[in-house]
Amino acid sequence: MQASIAYIRKELKDLYPDQEIEGLVRLIFSALRNYTPTDLLLKKNERLTPDEQLHLNEIVRRLKKHEPIQYILGETEFYSLPFQVTEDVLIPRPETEELVDWILKDLTIASPVILDVGTGSGCIPVSLKKFLPAAKVMGCDISEKALKVARANAGINQTEVAFFHLDILNPLLPATFPGLDILVSNPPYVTEKEKQLMQPNVLAHEPHSALFVPDEDPLVFYAALVRFGRQHLKKGGKLFWEINEAFGPACVHLLEENGFDNVQLKKDINGKNRMIAARYV
Ligand code: GLN
Numbered sequence: 001m002q003a004s005i006a007y008i009r010k011e012l013k014d015l016y017p018d019q020e021i022e023g024l025v026r027l028i029f030s031a032l033r034n035y036t037p038t039d040l041l042l043k044k045n046e047r048l049t050p051d052e053q054l055h056l057n058e059i060v061r062r063l064k065k066h067e068p069i070q071y072i073l074g075e076t077e078f079y080s081l082p083f084q085v086t087e088d089v090l091i092p093r094p095e096t097e098e099l100v101d102w103i104l105k106d107l108t109i110a111s112p113v114i115l116d117v118g119t120g121s122g123c124i125p126v127s128l129k130k131f132l133p134a135a136k137v138m139g140c141d142i143s144e145k146a147l148k149v150a151r152a153n154a155g156i157n158q159t160e161v162a163f164f165h166l167d168i169l170n171p172l173l174p175a176t177f178p179g180l181d182i183l184v185s186n187p188p189y190v191t192e193k194e195k196q197l198m199q200p201n202v203l204a205h206e207p208h209s210a211l212f213v214p215d216e217d218p219l220v221f222y223a224a225l226v227r228f229g230r231q232h233l234k235k236g237g238k239l240f241w242e243i244n245e246a247f248g249p250a251c252v253h254l255l256e257e258n259g260f261d262n263v264q265l266k267k268d269i270n271g272k273n274r275m276i277a278a279r280y281v
Contacts, residue, residue, distance in 0.1 A: 002045070004048055007056075011063075027073065028069075032048070032052055032055060066204070074086065078096070078097060078121075078123040082157070087205055087207065089121040089143075089207065089210070092120075094269070095274050096123065097127075098266075098275065102240065102266060102277065103184060106238070112132070113180050113181050113182070114128055114132075114136070115138045115183055117228070118210070120150070120210055121146070121149050122151070122163065123153070125137045125150075125184075128184075129154075129161050136162075136178070137161045138161065142168070147165060150163050169224050180234060181237045183225065183229050183238075185241050186242035187225070188209065189247070191213060192214060225239065230280070233280040237279070240275065243274060243276050261278065262278060263278040
C-alpha cells in the first residue's frame with residue numbers, strides 16, 4: 001500500500017496538516033480494505049485493485065474540495081460503534097459521546113424509558129440502547145431523511161430503537177405515549193452570529209437545520225423541550241441536553257423557573273460548559 005499512501009500524502013499535503021493526513025490515511029484504508037493501522041504496516045507491499053484505485057481517486061478528489069471524510073466514506077464511529085452518515089444528518093461529535101457517557105454513568109434505573117429529540121443519525125439512542133439492552137429507547141426527528149439514516153443505524157448496530165417523526169415546536173403524540181425517565185437532546189444551538197466563525201466544510205456540507213438557531217430566539221428548542229418534558233417526564237425523571245457554552249446560565253435559569261431541580265452544568269474535554277442535566281419534580 002506504500003504507493004497509495006504516498007499518493008494520498010502528496011495530493012493532500014498543501015491542504016491538510018500532516019497529522020490530519022495520517023488520520024485520513026487510516027480511515028481510507030479501513031473503509032477500502034478493513035485494514036487496521038497494523039495491517040497497513042504489515043501489508044505495505046500489496047497493491048490496490050483497479051476498482052479500489054478508482055475509488056481512492058474519487059475519495060482524494062472530494063477531500064481536495066474539503067468535503068468531510070465521514071460523508072465521503074458514508075460512515076463514522078461514535079461511542080466505538082459504527083454509524084452510517086449522509087448529508088441529511090449531522091456528523092456525530094465527540095462532545096455528544098460525553099453526553100451519552102454522562103447519562104450511562106448517572107442512570108440508576110434498570111429499564112428506563114428514554115427519548116432522544118432531534119436524533120439525526122440516531123447516534124445517541126442507538127448507543128444508549130447498545131449499553132442498556134433492557135431500556136425502552138426512542139428517537140424522533142422532524143426530518144424524514146434523518147429518520148431513515150437513524151433506522152439504518154439501529155439495524156447496523158443490531159439494536160431495537162423506535163424512531164418516529166416529531167416536530168418538537170409543534171409536538172403531536174399518540175394519547176398512549178409512555179412516561180419518560182430520560183429526555184435527551186442535542187438540538188440546534190449555534191446562533192446565526194456565530195455562523196461566520198464556523199469552518200467552511202461544516203457550512204458547506206452539514207445540514208443547517210441541525211445546527212442553527214435565530215439570534216433573537218437562541219433557546220427556542222430548549223424552551224420547547226421544557227414544555228415537552230413537563231408533559232411527558234415522570235416525576236423524578238431527568239433531562240440531559242447538549243448546549244451552547246454561551247447559554248449555560250440561561251439554560252439553568254430556564255430549567256429552575258419551570259419545575260426542574262438538581263440542575264447541573266458539565267464541561268466538555270475542552271473545558272466548555274457543554275452539557276446540562278436536571279430533574280423534574
Ligand atoms: N442527535 C444528533 C447528534 O447528536 C443530531 C443533533 C443535531 O442534528 N442537532 O449528532
